Amino acid sequence: MHSITELLQQLVYGLSLGSIYALIALGYTMVYGIVKLINFAHGDVMMVGAYMGWIAITVFHFPFFPAILFAMIVAAIAGIIIERTAYKPLRNATRIAALITAIGVSLFLEYGGMLVVGAQMRTYPNVFPETMYNIGGIIFKFGDIVMLVTALVLMLLLHFTVQYTKIGKAMRASSFDMEAALLMGVNVNTTISATFAIGSALAAAAGVLYGIYFNSIDPLMGITPGLKAFVAAVLGGIGIIPGAMVGGLVLGITESLVSGFGASTWRDAVAFLILILVLIIKPSGLFGKNLREKV
Amino acid sequence: MKRVSILNRKNALTLFLVIVMYAVIQGLIVTDILPPLYTSTLIQVCVYVILAASLNLINGITGQFSIGHAGFMAIGAYLAGIVSVKFHGPLFLSLLVGGIVAAVAGFIVGLPTLRLRGDYLAIATLGLGQIVMIIFQNIDYFGGAAGMQVGRHINWSWAFWVTIISLVVIHNFVNSTHGRACISVRENEIAAEAMGVNTTKYKVLAFTLGAFFAGVAGGIYSNYMYFIQPTTFNFLTSFNILVMVVLGGLGSMTGSILGALIMTVLNVALSGIPSLRMVITALLLIIMMLFRPSGLMGTKEFNLNFLEKKGERNVA
Amino acid sequence: MLKIGNLSKSFGGLKAVSNLNIDIKDGELIGLIGPNGAGKTTVFNLITGVYEPTEGEILFRERKIDGLKPYQVTHRGIARTFQNIRLFADLNVIDNVKIAYHQHAKYSSLGAILRLPSYFKGEAEMEKKALELLKVFRLEGKAREVAKNLPYGEQRRLEIARALAAEPKLLLLDEPAAGMNPQETHELMELIRWIRDTFKLTILLIEHDMSLVMGVCERIYVLDYGTIIAQGGPDEIKSNPKVIEAYLGEEAI
Ligand SMILES: Nc1ncnc2c1ncn2[C@@H]1O[C@H](COP(=O)(O)OP(=O)(O)OP(=O)(O)O)[C@@H](O)[C@H]1O
Ligand SMILES: [Mg+2]
Numbered sequence: 001m002h003s004i005t006e007l008l009q010q011l012v013y014g015l016s017l018g019s020i021y022a023l024i025a026l027g028y029t030m031v032y033g034i035v036k037l038i039n040f041a042h043g044d045v046m047m048v049g050a051y052m053g054w055i056a057i058t059v060f061h062f063p064f065f066p067a068i069l070f071a072m073i074v075a076a077i078a079g080i081i082i083e084r085t086a087y088k089p090l091r092n093a094t095r096i097a098a099l100i101t102a103i104g105v106s107l108f109l110e111y112g113g114m115l116v117v118g119a120q121m122r123t124y125p126n127v128f129p130e131t132m133y134n135i136g137g138i139i140f141k142f143g144d145i146v147m148l149v150t151a152l153v154l155m156l157l158l159h160f161t162v163q164y165t166k167i168g169k170a171m172r173a174s175s176f177d178m179e180a181a182l183l184m185g186v187n188v189n190t191t192i193s194a195t196f197a198i199g200s201a202l203a204a205a206a207g208v209l210y211g212i213y214f215n216s217i218d219p220l221m222g223i224t225p226g227l228k229a230f231v232a233a234v235l236g237g238i239g240i241i242p243g244a245m246v247g248g249l250v251l252g253i254t255e256s257l258v259s260g261f262g263a264s265t266w267r268d269a270v271a272f273l274i275l276i277l278v279l280i281i282k283p284s285g286l287f288g289k290n291l292r293e294k295v
Numbered sequence: 296m297k298r299v300s301i302l303n304r305k306n307a308l309t310l311f312l313v314i315v316m317y318a319v320i321q322g323l324i325v326t327d328i329l330p331p332l333y334t335s336t337l338i339q340v341c342v343y344v345i346l347a348a349s350l351n352l353i354n355g356i357t358g359q360f361s362i363g364h365a366g367f368m369a370i371g372a373y374l375a376g377i378v379s380v381k382f383h384g385p386l387f388l389s390l391l392v393g394g395i396v397a398a399v400a401g402f403i404v405g406l407p408t409l410r411l412r413g414d415y416l417a418i419a420t421l422g423l424g425q426i427v428m429i430i431f432q433n434i435d436y437f438g439g440a441a442g443m444q445v446g447r448h449i450n451w452s453w454a455f456w457v458t459i460i461s462l463v464v465i466h467n468f469v470n471s472t473h474g475r476a477c478i479s480v481r482e483n484e485i486a487a488e489a490m491g492v493n494t495t496k497y498k499v500l501a502f503t504l505g506a507f508f509a510g511v512a513g514g515i516y517s518n519y520m521y522f523i524q525p526t527t528f529n530f531l532t533s534f535n536i537l538v539m540v541v542l543g544g545l546g547s548m549t550g551s552i553l554g555a556l557i558m559t560v561l562n563v564a565l566s567g568i569p570s571l572r573m574v575i576t577a578l579l580l581i582i583m584m585l586f587r588p589s590g591l592m593g594t595k596e597f598n599l600n601f602l603e604k605k606g607e608r609n610v611a
Numbered sequence: 612m613l614k615i616g617n618l619s620k621s622f623g624g625l626k627a628v629s630n631l632n633i634d635i636k637d638g639e640l641i642g643l644i645g646p647n648g649a650g651k652t653t654v655f656n657l658i659t660g661v662y663e664p665t666e667g668e669i670l671f672r673e674r675k676i677d678g679l680k681p682y683q684v685t686h687r688g689i690a691r692t693f694q695n696i697r698l699f700a701d702l703n704v705i706d707n708v709k710i711a712y713h714q715h716a717k718y719s720s721l722g723a724i725l726r727l728p729s730y731f732k733g734e735a736e737m738e739k740k741a742l743e744l745l746k747v748f749r750l751e752g753k754a755r756e757v758a759k760n761l762p763y764g765e766q767r768r769l770e771i772a773r774a775l776a777a778e779p780k781l782l783l784l785d786e787p788a789a790g791m792n793p794q795e796t797h798e799l800m801e802l803i804r805w806i807r808d809t810f811k812l813t814i815l816l817i818e819h820d821m822s823l824v825m826g827v828c829e830r831i832y833v834l835d836y837g838t839i840i841a842q843g844g845p846d847e848i849k850s851n852p853k854v855i856e857a858y859l860g861e862e863a864i
Contacts, residue, residue, distance in 0.1 A: 038414050089585055095413050096360055097588045100541055103362075103534055104580030111573035119570065227425075230418065265440075269429040272422035279419045280407045464724050471723030471730065472709065472716040472737065479710045482699035489659060489693075491685035491714035491777050500720070594701070 005137040010260035011253060016144045016213060018252020019151035023206035024229030025236070025244035026158060027199025033175035033239035034195050036095060040102035041082060042203055043226015044109035047219060049075040049204020050124075050211040051117060057125045064127045068150070068208045072201035079200025080193050088189075106226075113219035121218045124211040147209045154205055155245055158198065162241060167194050175239065224268065228255075231275040237285025246286065305598070317455055324451055334451055336563045338519050341458040342512045343559045347539040347551040348465050349508035354537075355546035355594070356469055357501040358481025359409060360417040363424025364509050364536045367397040369528035370427060371510025372517035373437050376445040379518055386448050386518060390457060393514030394507045400427075401506025402499060409498040424533050431525040442524035449518040457515060461508050466548060468504065477501050481546070531573075535562070538580055544590030549597040554590070612637045612813050613658070613781055618667035619837075620650075620657055627653040628837045631667070635781075640807050640814045642828035644821075644848075646857055650837040651817045652694055655783050659691050660684040671781070686714055690779035692770040694786045694817070700759035704750055704769060707758050708741040711776035741776065747806070748772040764795045768802075775810065782806075784816040788823050796820055800827045825849065833857065 024046055031039045049071040056067035086105050090098045128143035162168035170191045173181040182188050210225060211217045232251045236243025251271060258270050278285060320337065323329040350364045375393030378384040384392070408419045432440040468474050476497045479487035488494050517523045539558045543550025558576075565572035583590070615633040619626065628650045635641055643651050656662045658669055660681040669677040676684055690711070699707050716737065718729040745751040748768045753761065758769060767787055774782060787803070788796045800823050807814050818824045824831060825845040833841040833848060835857040841848060848854055 038418060086581055086585075090588075093584070093588060096417075096545075097584050099360075099414050099417060100537070101581055101584040103537070104577045104584065107534070107573055107577035108581065111570045111577065114570040115574060227421070231422075234418070265433050266429065269426050269433075272426050272429075275422045276408065276419050276426075279411055279415055283411060283415055467724045467726055468720060471720070472713050472718070472733070473720045473723055475706060475710050476713050478702065478706075479699055479713075482702060483697050485661070485681075486693070486697040486699065487710070488681040489661075489685060489691055489697075490711040490773065491682050491690075492710065493680075493682045 006260065007257075008138050010256045012138060012140065012144070014253030014256030015249065016147055016252070017256060018249035019148055020206045020209050020213065020248075021225065021229045021232045021252050022245045022248025023151055023154060023202045023209070024225060025232035025248045026155070026241060027203045028230050028233040029236070029238055029241060029244040030171070030175075030195050030199045032233070033241075034171065034178070034192055035087065035091065035098075037087060037098050037102060038230065039087075039199075040099070040226075041105035041109055042199065043222035043224075043229065044106050044113070045075055045079055045082070045200045045222070046203040046207040046210070046226065047113065047217070047222035048078055048109065048207070049200075050207030050217045050221065051113070052204065053208035053211060054122060054124060054217060057127060064146070067127070068205055071204040071208050075204030075207075076197040076201040079196040082200075083193055083196040088192075110220055110223070117219060119219065121216045124215050124217055127212060143212060147213065150205065150209065154202060158202065158241070161198070167191065171195055228268075228271045231271050231278075234275060234283075234285055235278050237288030240285070240287045243285055243287040313459060317452075320455075321452060332563075335519075336560065337451060338449075338454045338515070339563065340556055340559045341454040342516045342519075343536065343539060343555040344458055344552050345461045345508050345512035345515070346536045347543065347555040348462055348548055349505040349512070350536050351540045351543075351545065351548060351551040352465055352469065352477075352501050352508075353505040354540055355544075355551070356474065356481065357477040357498060359498060359502065360413055361420040361502070361505070362417050362530070362533050362537055363420035363422070363427075364505075365528040365530065365532035366420075366424035366427035367401055367506040367509035368513035368516065368532065369424075369431060369525065370397040370400050370506075371513030372523050372528065373431060373443065373513075374510070375514030376443055376517040376523060377437075379448050380443070380445055386453060389448065389518060390511050390514040393517075394510040397510025397513065398503050398507035401509075402503045405499045405502035405506075409495065409502060421530055421533070424528075424530055428525045428528055431528075440525060442522055443517075444522055445517045445520065447519060447521055449515060454515050454519070457511065461511060462548070462552070465504075465508065469548065473497070473500075535576070538576060541590055542579070542583060544592035544594060546594035547590070547592035547596055550590055550592030550595075553592065553597075612639075612672060613815070614670040615654075615658070616668050616670070618654075618657060618669065619665045620653055620662055621665050626837050628657065630838060631834075632839065633832060635813060635815060638807070638811070638813055640804070640827060640829050641816070642824040642831040643815060643817045643834060644819070644824055644831060645834035649834040651834055652785055653837075654834070655691060655785055655817065658684070658783065659689060682714075685777055685779070688778075688780035689783065690774040690777040690781075691783035692767075692774050692785055692787060694789065696766050696770055698758040698766060698770060698773070701757060703755050703757055704761070705738075705741050705745065705754040707769060707773050708744055708776045709737050711773045712737050712740060712778075715778060744772050744776055747809075748802075763790050764792075767791065768799075771802075771806075775806065779812065781813045781815065784814065784818075786817050786819060788818060788820045796823055799823070803827055 024042065027042050028039060031037060052071035052074045053067050056062040056070040062070060082105055086101050087098065090101055128146060131142040133140040162171060170186045171194065173184065173186055174188055174191045178188060228251060229248065232247035233244045235250060236247030251274065254270060254274065255267050258267050324334055346364060346368060350361065353359050353361050371393030374396045375389040378389040378392045404423055408416060411419055431437050437443055476492045479490065479492050480494045480497055484494055535558065539554035540551050542557065543554030562572060565575065613633065613635040615631055618628060618631040620628040631654065643654065645651050653662065657664050660679050660683065664677050668675055671687055671689060676687055699710060716733055718727065718733040722729045742751055742754065745754055748771065750765060750769060750772065758766065761769060771784065771787060788799050791799060803814065804827055806812060828845065830844060831842065831848045832839055833854050840853045840857060841851045
């Protein structure tokens with residue numbers, strides 16, 4: 001790192017990357033909040049979304065916004081199908097059984113995807129003009145700005161959905177106390193499906209943005225950002241929606257700074273190190289409360 | 296009172312069967328009847344049997360949830376490789392160093408992380424496994440991301456007997472008051488603690504012992520495979536080991552052996568079509584959890600007890 | 612034997628136990644009673660190290676035990692049962708008992724791995740002791756049965772047997788008669804007195820069943836809202852107006 005400008009430049013990169021992590025982390029956190037499941041397949045749903053966006057743009061020649069919407073809708077449906085077939089029957093099983101199933105679904109999407117679309121990388125089409133803005137030596141790409149804005153709008157939308165709509169209230173009630181919610185007449189099945197749908201749609205949006213950000217996609221692309229988004233969710237306190245947003249941004253910025261310091265081969269290790277430190281020092285995350293089993 | 300001794304009919308019979316198994320396979324190898332691919336598969340079976348049995352000690356017997364076992368395998372593989380290649384050490388030493396360094400790593404890592412429960416522990420161990428991989432990618436002494444040339448220093452006989460010894464050690468540990476202490480942690484941690492079991496100690500002990508054998512297995516692997524690379528030990532390998540244990544039945548040692556056998560053979564048979572292989576693995580995992588979450592064996596063991604006269608039965 | 616001084620425990624804003632003083636002598640059989648939520652189980656959890664006290668101290672045989680981990684407390688000579696049975700449900704009956712003998716095991720992990728003579732001797736001894744203990748609780752016929760398949764009353768008895776296997780000086784029983792019928796309760800009463808005499812134990816028990824408490828305990832502490840409101844012999848307690856009020860108050864709700 002040589003100067004303040006470079007530092008700020010890394011911060012800008014980190015913000016874009018972080019907003020993508022945040023979008024994925026939201027799905028993890030929402031699902032965990034309600035069914036207490038680490039949905040390992042979530043990163044792969046993001047991959048599915050990225051491919052859907054890619055198809056929409058290259059095959060259907062959709063512009064950016066319809067393409068991202070298309071990806072979100074398909075992923076939402078995929079999310080519901082996954083929940084209904086693989087997770088729902090295990091709702092009362094041990095958490096370990098559910099976690100193993102999630103690993104299975106994850107592998108299925110990755111390698112099933114490979115069978116369908118092939119293992120090779122695909123170049124993501126350039127949907128944005130290459131315009132750049134130079135503000136005080138810091139470069140903002142047009143695409144980065146659109147990405148950041150998209151991510152922010154989606155997060156705001158989610159916030160309003162969760163806070164003010166009927167389904168959002170049902171989600172909050174279920175995540176607070178599933179049995180009580182059931183007694184109060186909340187349709188828990190619908191609520192859980194809705195949670196998976198919304199989480200998957202956000203992941204798909206993240207997938208499209210990720211594809212644009214890194215220019216290429218492949219069937220295994222979801223693994224690393226998936227794990228990192230999980231780190232973000234844990235960092236913010238799993239189950240807590242604003243926590244996931246903050247966690248994602250913090251992680252993205254940290255990674256950019258580590259790369260900026262010339263240690264990019266260690267970048268992934270840093271994310272996992274953060275994960276382990278958080279888990280050991282404060283497993284409930286930055287915004288969480290500690291809970292203990294009653295004897 | 297029952298006579299409990301090492302010299303009983305069951306142990307004698309088990310030993311006999313093991314020797315027969317060894318002799319038959321060794322005969323086939325010496326006479327060149329068995330193609331080299333099969334020998335290689337058999338050695339992989341040995342490696343994965345040890346890995347599965349040692350992960351079962353952590354996940355099945357002690358009830359913890361580690362999904363970063365490949366990290367310890369990597370440590371064992373690399374350090375055993377170094378002993379073999381850079382120091383021209385004997386194989387025995389190579390495997391021992393691999394195991395011990397992995398065990399030390401397991402101890403250091405286990406001490407703080409084993410306070411975590413269930414899925415939190417799972418994700419922490421997953422992260423640790425990935426960190427190990429990244430560390431090897433970044434250290435030139437170990438060949439960095441390109442990998443390390445090890446050569447071949449082990450044959451079937453060594454692999455087989457090291458596997459047998461590992462299994463005996465794990466079995467003897469599990470079937471003792473110390474093994475019962477581990478099981479009590481799995482069954483009810485609060486009650487175990489109230490009955491005077493130092494649960495932290497036994498969690499860390501099981502984790503360390505499990506890491507040791509994962510290291511030994513890694514040592515066998517690197518001493519056989521000519522060449523190792525950090526990505527060989529990524530989380531897919533960890534998942535693979537996990538699948539074996541779950542397939543066999545968490546808590547069942549014979550189940551783990553069975554799971555390792557089935558999965559390794561399946562993996563070799565389908566190695567020409569890697570994607571399909573993984574899809575099959577995935578479906579197997581999901582279907583297993585949906586329809587038989589306790590695995591093939593549950594927590595039961597396959598044993599030769601039924602061959603014994605009543606009243607002479609060993610206390611498991 | 613056990614001396615609890617000014618013990619307090621708060622959960623957030625709630626003071627579950629406040630300023631508690633209890634003094635138990637060697638060989639006594641003491642009852643701890645009180646309405647639901649009075650803080651009785653919390654007292655057990657404090658003694659056994661499950662919770663750390665907010666204030667106060669606990670002395671056991673003249674040595675401080677607060678701040679110790681639960682297993683360390685057990686090693687000092689205190690064993691307990693749980694209000695909501697916590698057996699090793701999927702293990703068989705005898706293994707449940709053997710696990711509590713673990714701290715007295717006479718062979719190391721290495722001895723087990725190498726199958727040294729110490730292992731065989733140690734295992735044989737544990738087996739023998741465990742069976743003897745099961746005989747006391749009339750469970751020897753079910754030694755190989757899985758604990759969770761036992762009827763409720765037998766599970767309660769097994770939990771006491773398991774606690775005794777830890778070879779304690781002080782035994783804490785949390786509602787040992789809960790869920791038992793009057794016949795079983797009566798037998799349990801006899802059993803508790805008998806084990807106190809045979810094993811030379813001191814016993815502190817929590818119980819809702821008044822006939823059991825009054826019939827078996829020599830001294831009783833009454834807890835309400837985390838404080839001792841009365842103590843003394845069964846007859847004193849029965850006629851104590853504060854106790855009557857605490858219990859009637861509860862019934863009135
Ligand atoms: N871990 C905990 N966290 C928060 N509050 C607790 C905890 N444990 C106990 N409490 C509270 O402390 C109070 C006393 O509980 P405790 O279990 O000691 O009562 P008790 O006298 O054993 O009642 P019961 O007869 O119902 O068993 C209760 O209000 C309970 O809710
Ligand atoms: Mg109670």
